[in-house]
Amino acid sequence: MSKKKPVNRRGNQGLWWVVGGAVVLVGALIAFNQFGGKKDSVVKTDTELNAVRNVIGSSAAKVTLTKYSDFL
Amino acid sequence: MTAHKVVEPQLAALIESGDVQFEYKHLVVLGARSQWAAEANECAADQDMFWAYNEMLFEKSGKVNFTTDNLKLWAKDLGLDTTKFSQCFDKKTHVKAIDQMEADARALSIQSTPTYVLNGKVLKVTDFNQVVTAVKQAVKK
Numbered sequence: 001m002s003k004k005k006p007v008n009r010r011g012n013q014g015l016w017w018v019v020g021g022a023v024v025l026v027g028a029l030i031a032f033n034q035f036g037g038k039k040d041s042v043v044k045t046d047t048e049l050n051a052v053r054n055v056i057g058s059s060a061a062k063v064t065l066t067k068y069s070d071f072l
Numbered sequence: 073m074t075a076h077k078v079v080e081p082q083l084a085a086l087i088e089s090g091d092v093q094f095e096y097k098h099l100v101v102l103g104a105r106s107q108w109a110a111e112a113n114e115c116a117a118d119q120d121m122f123w124a125y126n127e128m129l130f131e132k133s134g135k136v137n138f139t140t141d142n143l144k145l146w147a148k149d150l151g152l153d154t155t156k157f158s159q160c161f162d163k164k165t166h167v168k169a170i171d172q173m174e175a176d177a178r179a180l181s182i183q184s185t186p187t188y189v190l191n192g193k194v195l196k197v198t199d200f201n202q203v204v205t206a207v208k209q210a211v212k213k
Contacts, residue, residue: 043150045120050088053117054126057093063210065083065092065203068099068177069075069186071109071129072138 075186076130078200083207091211096126097173099185105138107170112143112157114166119152 049056086092098110109129116125128146136142140161147157160166180194188195188203190210197203
């Protein structure tokens with residue numbers, strides 16, 4: 001009769017910790033890409049930039065600079 | 073380096089401090105796609121996003137075609153209300169305003185882009201850093 005190999009519970013536990021850690025790490029990376037990454041590319045509105053349409057900066061400024069431009 | 077990369081970054085602090093007010097006016101000299109871009113930029117302004125869209129147009133310039141579809145797609149990328157944007161764009165809502173800007177340029181005998189006007193006076197420069205120098209001198213006066 002063959003003997004059943006004893007289950008190495010401690011080894012399995014270690015494996016589960018590694019798998020669990022990997023899952024958490026991947027989750028954290030996805031979360032960072034979804035939310036953390038966007039912080040660098042936050043788009044400001046004109047109001048936040050103290051701009052009214054195509055004019056930015058204080059209307060009391062002593063210097064005004066106008067740029068006539070094309071995009072291409 | 074383009075004027076956009078040279079001048080505006082160096083003036084950001086002076087604009088923020090209240091010393092300089094900066095105005096961007098469209099002067100379409102390069103055809104239909106430029107005109108569409110100008111109109112799209114004004115439609116973005118309707119949603120408080122003139123400068124974000126303006127910056128994006130300069131970033132895309134030379135890399136991606138300014139088709140009407142792309143101009144609308146970029147509005148979506150910036151989080152604009154695409155229905156309102158498309159209505160504005162398709163109805164050519166801001167053509168008159170752009171025409172007025174071009175008339176302003178003609179009144180100053182401006183024929184090429186980019187051209188900078190400092191306190192009402194057209195700057196004749198050979199290097200865009202000269203624009204920055206002129207502005208800084210005007211602030212110090």
